[in-house]
Amino acid sequence: MNLDDRVERARKLLAGIEKNYSSAALSSSFGAEDMVLLDLIARDGLAIEVFTLDTGRLPVETLTLIERVRHDYALDVQVYTPWPDSVEAYVAEHGADGFYDGVEQRKACCAVRKVEPLRRALASKRGWVSGLRRAQSDSRSEVVEAAYDPTFALWKFNPLADWNEDEVWAYLRANHVPYNKLHDRGYPSIGCEPCTRAVKPGEHPRAGRWWWEQDGAKKECGLHAIPIVLQKELA
Numbered sequence: 132m133n134l135d136d137r138v139e140r141a142r143k144l145l146a147g148i149e150k151n152y153s154s155a156a157l158s159s160s161f162g163a164e165d166m167v168l169l170d171l172i173a174r175d176g177l178a179i180e181v182f183t184l185d186t187g188r189l190p191v192e193t194l195t196l197i198e199r200v201r202h203d204y205a206l207d208v209q210v211y212t213p214w215p216d217s218v219e220a221y222v223a224e225h226g227a228d229g230f231y232d233g234v235e236q237r238k239a240c241c242a243v244r245k246v247e248p249l250r251r252a253l254a255s256k257r258g259w260v261s262g263l264r265r266a267q268s269d270s271r272s273e274v275v276e277a278a279y280d281p282t283f284a285l286w287k288f289n290p291l292a293d294w295n296e297d298e299v300w301a302y303l304r305a306n307h308v309p310y311n312k313l314h315d316r317g318y319p320s321i322g323c324e325p326c327t328r329a330v331k332p333g334e335h336p337r338a339g340r341w342w343w344e345q346d347g348a349k350k351e352c353g354l355h356a357i358p359i360v361l362q363k364e365l366a
């Protein structure tokens with residue numbers, strides 16, 4: 132399938148989601164894949180909400196891109212933030228950067244700053260659109276375009292499941308889509324500032340996420356580490 136065909140397939144999927152799974156939302160961390168989907172949604176004027184999780188630890192480059200998207204696309208990006216009391220309790224117990232002390236402490240931070248706000252964001256939704264691709268990591272090799280998510284009790288859609296990295300960037304460049312400037316500095320995957328670093332040539336694209344942890348299989352934050360139980364063909 133060439134890029135034009137992939138784009139048409141993604142557009143058709145997104146239109147079907149708008150029509151049949153309202154209300155639906157794109158969860159965006161403003162990485163390259165999310166910008167492809169945001170651009171497609173905006174281009175076709177689809178009634179699919181775009182939201183992001185502002186953990187309080189995002190890099191300035193991501194915050195700058197959010198503001199640019201708001202301006203350039205005239206898009207009302209919904210921002211979900213963690214409960215202040217929960218952050219305070221985490222910091223009191225583990226310290227502000229307690230996530231460096233171990234996987235459990237790291238997952239506890241992600242639970243407070245990411246997973247709980249995600250639950251709120253998805254609470255009233257029937258469809259969840261994400262930019263996951265199979266080629267991003269071993270833990271994502273089973274990602275499909277559409278599957279029921281039992282954890283959040285909704286349908287989850289990954290319109291770029293089959294895309295490779297070159298196709299993502301070919302779309303962004305051909306359509307002059309704004310992107311996170313950290314990508315130009317060796318960050319293929321971008322998350323919170325203290326938990327993400329640039330990767331070296333030849334390193335795995337997600338090697339910069341929680342780089343101090345040795346077990347690559349555990350390098351997810353709890354947002355997407357969800358079993359897929361039922362696949363659906365939409366196109």
Ligand code: SF4
Pocket residue numbers: 186188230237238240241242244245322323325326352
């Ligand atoms: S990525 Fe790091 S700072 Fe962000 S929520 Fe997870 S542990 Fe906390």
